[in-house]
Amino acid sequence: MSQAVQSAAVQSDIGHDLHRFIDTLYPICRSITGEGLRETLRIIGTHIPLTLNEVPTGTQVFDWTVPNEWNIRDAYVKNSRGERVIDFRSSNLHVVNYSVPIRSKINLAELKTHLFTLPDRPDWIPYRTSYYKETWGFCVSQRHLESLLDDEYEVVIDSNLQPGHLTYGEYFLSGELPDEIIISTHCCHPSMCNDNLSGIAIAAFLAKHLSMRPRRYSYRFLFIPGTIGAITWLALNEEKTSRIRHGLVLTGLGDNGKLHYKKSRQASADMDRAAAHVLQQGAYEHQLLDFSPYGYDERQFCSPGFNLAVGRLSRSPHGTFPEYHTSADNLSFVHPEKLAESFDACLQILDLLERNGTFLNLNPKCEPQLGKRGLYGMIGGTADAGTRELAMLWVLNRADGSHSLLDLAERSKLSFELIRAAAENLQEQGLLRECLEFVRPMPTESVERTES
Numbered sequence: 480m481s482q483a484v485q486s487a488a489v490q491s492d493i494g495h496d497l498h499r500f501i502d503t504l505y506p507i508c509r510s511i512t513g514e515g516l517r518e519t520l521r522i523i524g525t526h527i528p529l530t531l532n533e534v535p536t537g538t539q540v541f542d543w544t545v546p547n548e549w550n551i552r553d554a555y556v557k558n559s560r561g562e563r564v565i566d567f568r569s570s571n572l573h574v575v576n577y578s579v580p581i582r583s584k585i586n587l588a589e590l591k592t593h594l595f596t597l598p599d600r601p602d603w604i605p606y607r608t609s610y611y612k613e614t615w616g617f618c619v620s621q622r623h624l625e626s627l628l629d630d631e632y633e634v635v636i637d638s639n640l641q642p643g644h645l646t647y648g649e650y651f652l653s654g655e656l657p658d659e660i661i662i663s664t665h666c667c668h669p670s671m672c673n674d675n676l677s678g679i680a681i682a683a684f685l686a687k688h689l690s691m692r693p694r695r696y697s698y699r700f701l702f703i704p705g706t707i708g709a710i711t712w713l714a715l716n717e718e719k720t721s722r723i724r725h726g727l728v729l730t731g732l733g734d735n736g737k738l739h740y741k742k743s744r745q746a747s748a749d750m751d752r753a754a755a756h757v758l759q760q761g762a763y764e765h766q767l768l769d770f771s772p773y774g775y776d777e778r779q780f781c782s783p784g785f786n787l788a789v790g791r792l793s794r795s796p797h798g799t800f801p802e803y804h805t806s807a808d809n810l811s812f813v814h815p816e817k818l819a820e821s822f823d824a825c826l827q828i829l830d831l832l833e834r835n836g837t838f839l840n841l842n843p844k845c846e847p848q849l850g851k852r853g854l855y856g857m858i859g860g861t862a863d864a865g866t867r868e869l870a871m872l873w874v875l876n877r878a879d880g881s882h883s884l885l886d887l888a889e890r891s892k893l894s895f896e897l898i899r900a901a902a903e904n905l906q907e908q909g910l911l912r913e914c915l916e917f918v919r920p921m922p923t924e925s926v927e928r929t930e931s
Contacts, residue, residue, distance in 0.1 A: 494814075494815030497684060498733075498813065498815045500680045501680050504679065505676065505809075507571075507669065507670075508551060508670075509669045510549050510608075511549075511610060511706075511707055512643060513643075514550050515550075516646050517531070519666050520702060523648060527683055530648065531648055532648075533646055534645045536643055540715070541710055545645045545707070547640045548640070549576075549638065551574065551637065551638040552638070553567055554635060554636040556617060556633070558631075558632060559632075564627060570604060574636060575595065575607045575609050575617065576607065576608040576669065577609050578615035579615050579640055580638045581615050582635050583634050584634070586630075586631055587628070587629050587632065593616040595607050595616060596621040597621060597805060600801060600805065601622045603620060603805040606668070620806075645704065647702060653697050654697040657697060658696055659699050660724065660727070661723050661780070661787075662686070662699070662700045662727050662729065663700075663709065663776055664702060664703075664728065664729045665705035665775060665776060666679050670806070670809070674730060677730070677732040677733035677813055684822060685822070685825055699723075705775065706779070708776070709779035713780070720785055725789075725832055726777075726780055727750065727789065728776050728777045728780070729792055730791070731796070733812070734812060734817065735814065735817060737764035737765050737766060738794055740754040740758060740790055740791070741791040741792075743770060743777070746770060748790075750788045750790050750832070751790055752889065753832050753885060757824060757828050760895065763820070775797070777789050792828075831885065834884070835883050835885045837878075837880055838884075838905075838911045838912065839914060840875055840910065842910050847910055849868070871901040871904065873887055873893065875905065877890065878911055884898050884902060
């Protein structure tokens with residue numbers, strides 16, 4: 480890791496800053512459309528100059544259609560004494576997300592057909608949605624359900640589901656190259672700290688950090704509702720996708736689990752290799768996952784018609800921890816030190832991609848005399864002198880303009896930092912010239928786009 484990246488991650492109180500930002504966003508009732516989503520994007524916009532894009536209901540986006548906009552003002556269930564026994568104001572998870580409006584009086588038996596619980600976690604409230612089927616419901620703890628008496632209940636959901644817009648946020652940072660790195664995170668879950676807000680916070684702080692330093696690549700940050708947001712962005716911005724060289728979907732980055740990187744569909748793209756190298760060389764407990772078409776928005780970016788080099792970084796994968804999609808995914812479930820570690824890993828991966836140049840050996844006929852240039856430790860030397868000298872020999876041998884530094888690090892089994900430092904030392908002595916273009920790997924498979 481470069482010193483600049485290390486100081487940004489280690490010397491600052493980034494973990495607590497990220498946790499405070501999550502705390503700010505936690506109370507908002509978000510969905511795939513509506514004012515809660517817009518409020519979230521506006522708050523992100525206080526940290527970075529976010530552009531809000533509004534896509535009208537009914538817009539055709541590939542095989543999907545942008546749905547009606549959903550907004551909710553209040554919801555409750557009252558008993559015959561007028562007491563709120565289920566109250567949206569105490570937790571926005573109490574209402575099934577995208578519930579249609581209702582005002583009715585029903586008995587307990589009928590009410591139970593619209594209640595969702597987690598019997599194996601009796602004190603937790605589940606998170607449930609009904610985006611594409613018009614229905615209504617409430618979510619409560621199992622213990623709460625068991626306390627309800629045989630009574631007549633007034634059920635009110637003061638919501639509306641009508642034509643409007645899908646909103647997403649976008650922030651573009653130009654670099655020396657038009658080639659882009661895309662960073663995407665979903666922002667549609669209400670009061671989910673790990674599965675939602677951790678990705679939002681880290682993406683926003685990454686954008687802020689990168690805006691203050693030189694960039695070789697251009698960066699595009701997307702804050703989008705899950706699934707339909709990625710599909711909408713891809714449908715409306717298909718001409719931009721040819722510039723996307725690398726990508727990362729961020730989610731679930733604050734829990735106590737080890738870091739997990741899910742490879743792109745290409746499996747061996749530079750993003751996949753960079754993430755693997757950083758996690759393996761660093762002091763991270765981690766696991767690499769093969770691509771599958773199930774998950775978050777990486778599956779949209781990696782669909783066969785695009786096949787972009789977009790991986791996913793998370794801690795515990797979704798569905799592998801009991802707090803997933805429940806009220807237990809709260810502020811105490813995400814930890815400042817884990818958020819900081821996730822932020823640091825993201826920075827290291829992006830830093831490697833930024834510095835992964837290719838070089839040409841300007842003295843390729845036999846090995847140049849390094850000692851007379853002060854590049855060998857002639858007397859004693861540091862403990863890692865032999866490794867540093869080996870790194871220089873590897874760079875000289877493979878610097879033919881067709882191998883990147885990451886190629887060399889993988890081939891030599893040395894760290895990227897050591898290989899990069901060797902290249903810089905050799906360049907200072909006039910033995911190397913950095914190539915102006917990045918090495919662009921050939922696609923792993925031919926992708927033919929057709930219209931159906």
